[in-house]
Amino acid sequence: MLSFSKILFTALIVVVVWQGFKLFNRAKQVSAQEQPKQTRHAKQAKSQKHEAVAHDLVKCPKCGVYHADGSAHVCDR
Numbered sequence: 001m002l003s004f005s006k007i008l009f010t011a012l013i014v015v016v017v018w019q020g021f022k023l024f025n026r027a028k029q030v031s032a033q034e035q036p037k038q039t040r041h042a043k044q045a046k047s048q049k050h051e052a053v054a055h056d057l058v059k060c061p062k063c064g065v066y067h068a069d070g071s072a073h074v075c076d077r
């Protein structure tokens with residue numbers, strides 16, 4: 001009975017350590033991936049701005065529809 005509880009305890013420790021390492025590695029990967037992701041997003045945003053004319057969308061306070069800033073908007077609802 002003692003050996004069984006010992007095995008159980010050892011298994012528990014292994015699982016805890018394994019899960020801890022998994023969490024630790026995931027956190028490390030996330031922090032490492034966040035930097036290049038952000039730069040890629042910034043590049044995409046820059047290229048999109050260069051290609052297309054940006055329209056600032058404003059949300060209508062009455063109906064909640066997004067429309068181009070300055071353009072005439074008539075509420076349907």
Ligand SMILES: [Zn+2]
Pocket residue numbers: 060061062063064065073074075076
């Ligand atoms: Zn509206």
